[in-house]
Amino acid sequence: MTNLSEFSSQLADTAEAVAASLVTVHAARPISGSVVGDDLILTVAHVLNGDEVTVSTPDGRHLTASVVGRDPGSDLALLRAGGLSLAPLSPAPAPRVGELLLAVGRPERGPQASLGLLRQSGLERGWLPAGAEPFPGVSGGALVDVCGGLVGVLNAGTPRRGLLAVPAARALKVAELLSQTGRVPRGYLGLATQPVVLPGTGAVGDMQDTPQDGRPPQEDGRSPRGPWDRAWGPEGRGPWGGRGPWGKPGPRGGQGPRGPWDREGGDPRSAGRGRGRDEDGRAGGWGRGPRWPEGTRLGLTAVQVETGSPAAQAGLKVGDILLSLDGEGVRHPRELLERVQSRAGDTLTARILRGGEEQDVALTVGER
Template structure:
């Protein structure tokens, strides 16, 4: 591990920004460092051999919080990009604060979440902008301790290289978008028919997207109060009053006991569809329910509707709405395929990612 730290440290510099941080050399005279700490267009850069050079800001990317510096006279070699390896393998966070090289031990999370590698390494002052490396000293990501308090995250090396390339050529990173506002829906474990009544079915989380009966989430039909399905807008569920007391089909008070009412129209075909749907998504799978489609957006052009449930993008499922944003952010102009649940049936919808 000491050899890996020593190898990585040759390509990590100190950047004297608003507060001292690190920078990772990714090309000939090119350094990536956190964007949010650069308040000027020129910044001192201290090399591993102690020289102080001037770094010029080529561009900033707010999405990844990376900025690219061009440093004339910098002879420090760039780190070789490598693979993170298997989940659970050791990784090293290497930074160069003013006091010298420091390192922290982390674990490979297996895959990026929300566009970030969650390293599990202990952050230390000045680590942001440093290198996340594997046991061979190869670059796995560029570190950032300012995204989430107390956590040391990293922009994956492939994405960092893409950001550096775009900033060096264009000075900016085009942001891809679809124009879809979404909310997560967590599919519960399989339920028996006796555990489902008409109220729960027509007002439950499966109502709008999977079965197309005109409601989104528990409570009021869609269209009564904006894209969140309630009159009070985001932050208050459609079934709760101002003091958090539930009402509607999920309210405890006044709700009939199970089996105490006619299910009225809850025929066997719909029950079977519900059973298949719940069985398929048991085990924590998450879908993204479309709650708003921006006018004139790529999503509207592709035919997405409020109530569609997005299941996967290019074959990979979701765990959080931020994953959709992070996956399309760097793919402006590309055509992607979304797996959609609409009216109880799954289908693939192609959409070309827009730019803004």
């Protein structure tokens, strides 16, 4: 019991120490901000409406902070508050599976914390699952290890459910770029792709009858169903219901959720399939259509490689199938875009399938 009490006391001490480097950001709704440098604060961008915002410090001061820049790719914004005089958080080593983590925020009512457990290795579309319960105002707060080292900057307003964090290394890089230039270069590969079901993985139907984009035909031979929504629809609607894949309006007829480019959220009659609302009031959520049979592998087949692009320089060719980036699978072109748009200049390990054999390719993300 003594050891447990000591451990509990240590967690409380850690939460208190971390909270001393957090501020309250009075945005569209009160959120948290993590101090990462002299007068510099990282917070989430999606609730900041103007170029200035008021922040409250742990000692009760109210300061005006200017928005230095925003990064849509990570949903982070960098604030500068003159005279802040708070110690910045220090990055921690990469956490291991099974490690306890603390989600610490400073909403209006004062410091709050939630205990989590890192349940898996790797990232989910560039995000680190916090393994902790979200609470109002946690976004912009700090995900830390039991010693108080910064593991990530929290965000409860992502398209995916649950409390996630931008990994500390990426968050601090974003802060550095924003402080220097006010922007984060947008990454690109110069690669056009479409989803494909990999042969021999238990996909529905005969692979020879499967369209190249990986959508198995229905039993009645009509419009195919895909993994990202319920149906493509008899009237030629796109895979996200009433809007086609390029965002052009289609016949809704009261059916189908809105797509990932529609910021207004999902049709309430399509519960569980469209984009809902999260704790921070932000539309989010990938379509939740029927699952592929267990064992099915999806990849992205290259249908076009731009001449002179990063993809071409890495040796990628039309017909190559992209399986993963840095060990994390990619199943949709939109997901690929999200994964690379904030990684300009980074070199990723791309696993591809070419001629029936898997191989790793070093792929440096370009900038534009």
